[in-house]
Amino acid sequence: MKMVRYLDTVTRRDALKAVGGASTVGIGALAGCSGGGSDSTETSGGDSTATGSGTTASTDNGLPDLSGEEIHFITVAQVDNIQDLWRRIASDFEDATGASMNVEFVTTGVSSLDRIIQLIQAGDPPEVSIQSFGEAMILRNRGVLTPLSGTYDRVSESLGDATDVVQNIIEVEGERWMLPFFHNISTFSYRSDLTDTVPNTWEKAAQYASEVDRMDNDVRGTYVPIMTGSASTVRFLAWLWTNGGSITEWQDDQVRINMGDDPYRSRVIEMLNFFADRQQYSPPGEGSGWATTQNILQSGQAASTWYAGVRTKNAAIRNDRSFAEDIEFVPGMPSSRRDDAAEGSAEGFVAYENANTEAAKAFIRYATNQEFVTDLLLNLSPVQNIPSWPSVKQSDRYREGIFSTDLFQSGWTEEQFNTYQEEAFSKLTHKTIEAGTTKPPNPYTSVYYSEPIWNLQSDVLLNEKNPADVIDGRIEELRQVAEDAQR
Numbered sequence: 001m002k003m004v005r006y007l008d009t010v011t012r013r014d015a016l017k018a019v020g021g022a023s024t025v026g027i028g029a030l031a032g033c034s035g036g037g038s039d040s041t042e043t044s045g046g047d048s049t050a051t052g053s054g055t056t057a058s059t060d061n062g063l064p065d066l067s068g069e070e071i072h073f074i075t076v077a078q079v080d081n082i083q084d085l086w087r088r089i090a091s092d093f094e095d096a097t098g099a100s101m102n103v104e105f106v107t108t109g110v111s112s113l114d115r116i117i118q119l120i121q122a123g124d125p126p127e128v129s130i131q132s133f134g135e136a137m138i139l140r141n142r143g144v145l146t147p148l149s150g151t152y153d154r155v156s157e158s159l160g161d162a163t164d165v166v167q168n169i170i171e172v173e174g175e176r177w178m179l180p181f182f183h184n185i186s187t188f189s190y191r192s193d194l195t196d197t198v199p200n201t202w203e204k205a206a207q208y209a210s211e212v213d214r215m216d217n218d219v220r221g222t223y224v225p226i227m228t229g230s231a232s233t234v235r236f237l238a239w240l241w242t243n244g245g246s247i248t249e250w251q252d253d254q255v256r257i258n259m260g261d262d263p264y265r266s267r268v269i270e271m272l273n274f275f276a277d278r279q280q281y282s283p284p285g286e287g288s289g290w291a292t293t294q295n296i297l298q299s300g301q302a303a304s305t306w307y308a309g310v311r312t313k314n315a316a317i318r319n320d321r322s323f324a325e326d327i328e329f330v331p332g333m334p335s336s337r338r339d340d341a342a343e344g345s346a347e348g349f350v351a352y353e354n355a356n357t358e359a360a361k362a363f364i365r366y367a368t369n370q371e372f373v374t375d376l377l378l379n380l381s382p383v384q385n386i387p388s389w390p391s392v393k394q395s396d397r398y399r400e401g402i403f404s405t406d407l408f409q410s411g412w413t414e415e416q417f418n419t420y421q422e423e424a425f426s427k428l429t430h431k432t433i434e435a436g437t438t439k440p441p442n443p444y445t446s447v448y449y450s451e452p453i454w455n456l457q458s459d460v461l462l463n464e465k466n467p468a469d470v471i472d473g474r475i476e477e478l479r480q481v482a483e484d485a486q487r
Contacts, residue, residue: 063366067098069359072119072126076112077105081379085372093366099359113138116352120144125352127360133169133178133346133430134445140177141443141485146351147175151361155179155368159389165428166346166388172432172443178348179368182377182385185344185424186238188333189297189312190304193326194219199304202242202274205334209281212303221281223302225288226461228454234308236453237343239274241429243267244337248434248442248482255444257482260475267337272460272467279461286462297327306333308344309384310420317411324411331423342427346388374398383408383417386424393421444485452477 073090077083083105090101104126106112113135119125125144139145152170161167162180170178190199194212199205209221225235240247245267249258258264279285283301296302298316305312316324332342349368351360373392377385378401387393402408402417431448432441456474459465 063097064358064362065098066359066362068100069098069356070100070102071128071356071359071363072102072104073363074104074106074112074115074126074129076107076130078107082376085375085379089367089372093363096366097362099363101363111135120352123354125355127355127357128349128351128363130347131178131350133180133348133432134449136178136350137172137432137443137445139350140172141446144353145177146353146357146360147177148179148349148351148361148364149176151179151351151364152176154365159368159370159373160391162388163390163393163425165425165430169346169428169430169432169441170348172441178346178350179364180346180348180388181368181373182348182380183344183346183388183424183428184309184384184386185342185428186234186306186308186333187310187312187342187420188304188306188330189310189327190330191219191297191323191326192328193323194303198328198330199334200330201334202336205304206274206278208304209278213281219300220283220302221304222278223293223296223305224275224279224282224285224461225293225305226285226458227288227293228451228458229289230449231288231290231293231308232454232457233448234343235306236457237429237431237434237448238306238308238333239271240268241341241343241434242333242336242338243271245271246434247478248444248447250440250442254486255442255447255482257447257475257479259478260472265471265475268456268471269467270336272457272471275457276460276464276467298324309381311381311384313411314381314383314407317407327411329416329420331419332427340427341429342423343430344424344428345430346428348388370395374401378402378405383412383420386421390425393425444482446485447478447482450478450481452481 075086077086086103086105090103093099094101104115106115112129112131116126116129116139131139136145156162162170166180166183170176170180188199188205190208194215195208197204197208197211199208205222211221212219213221225231227235245259246264247257247259248255250256259268283296290308293305293307294311295315296305297312298319298321300321310329313324313327313329316327332339349364351357351364370392373387373389374395374397377387377392377398382402382405387398392398403414408417431445432443434442452474456471459470459474460467
């Protein structure tokens with residue numbers, strides 16, 4: 001392999017200029033991909049154009065001859081075993097095609113989006129990277145991604161189609177923009193050893209918190225985090241969808257903020273009041289983030305919490321907590337007006353315009369095979385991340401691999417695992433296809449990752465303001481964010 005680089009620092013202020021100040025952070029999982037396929041030239045679905053110096057000649061194995069071509073591939077990878085997986089698939093692709101893989105691992109304190117933007121500003125976009133779908137839509141809206149519809153079609157010849165909820169979010173305006181690996185959804189976890197109440201509705205979630213809080217121990221009934229950034233956005237949406245809420249709709253070919261319209265304004269107010277009421281049963285939540293929320297149950301400070309995925313239980317298992325086996329999950333989230341939606345995201349490959357797109361698509365096809373995807377999922381947050389391809393999810397190798405992990409054997413049951421996976425396959429509600437709404441899908445997901453949504457929650461939870469008194473001002477700010485994103 002020609003080069004493996006590590007990036008530790010990037011000037012974020014300069015990088016964000018390329019996306020008009022909009023920035024997202026992925027849901028907490030770091031992505032990977034899969035490998036294998038012996039296809040050559042794209043012929044359909046909006047990604048048949050080659051740029052750079054790519055060639056359509058084929059090798060003896062049916063793959064394109066990419067001798068002399070360099071593919072710059074960027075992914076977040078902070079642990080040795082994940083980096084080793086990427087090195088292996090890159091090396092195999094080099095052997096198969098003659099390409100030279102420049103693999104760059106983004107590591108300490110830097111998002112891959114920042115690095116991508118830096119390269120685009122310099123006029124040197126990478127060929128391929130791994131992104132969350134929210135990040136991918138920011139890049140797509142700025143015209144720097146190339147569609148992957150034809151690549152998806154070629155991969156589906158061997159893997160079959162991705163699950164419907166993931167297909168729905170990767171297709172925008174008739175093109176697929178990502179080759180996904182996995183997705184996950186928000187959940188509500190709770191300790192079943194403390195009370196018999198199952199917090200599967202908002203009312204029962206409050207009841208559960210009250211019952212635990214009255215017990216003669218140091219465990220508080222629930223956790224209400226106060227935070228900014230992606231964690232704040234995801235928590236907001238996870239609960240909002242269950243209340244039949246909505247933030248955007250299409251009007252005159254523009255994404256319009258409808259959160260200030262009835263009935264959605266009232267439903268946001270209901271949700272914020274629900275948060276505020278539960279604070280009486282919660283440890284202090286100021287300054288919280290992903291790590292705090294993930295560890296609040298295993299630390300013994302609280303008995304129930306929202307989180308993006310199932311890391312709350314995994315954290316208790318890894319810390320040898322006696323109650324780890326008793327951490328259960330409400331399927332999706334506790335319901336209010338609906339129980340068929342759960343905020344979540346997907347991650348996968350994207351490819352860039354003004355780069356060697358033919359070589360990029362060849363690598364994506366090669367790397368999106370069942371063996372490599374399975375290896376990645378068994379090493380990258382197993383149990384937390386759900387295969388987006390039913391053929392992987394149902395395979396004996398994947399299931400046997402998950403069941404044999406120390407993590408699974410130390411605290412999971414097959415029933416719990418199956419329930420989480422099935423819910424993720426049916427309830428994923430990404431910001432592009434939010435619960436109220438948007439048809440066609442909304443590609444302006446940067447609207448959600450913005451300060452008006454974070455500040456609205458802090459106004460109520462930190463500053464103890466009445467939601468009805470502050471919501472309209474924050475909605476006006478959000479409308480301005482949406483207008484700026486669509487210019």
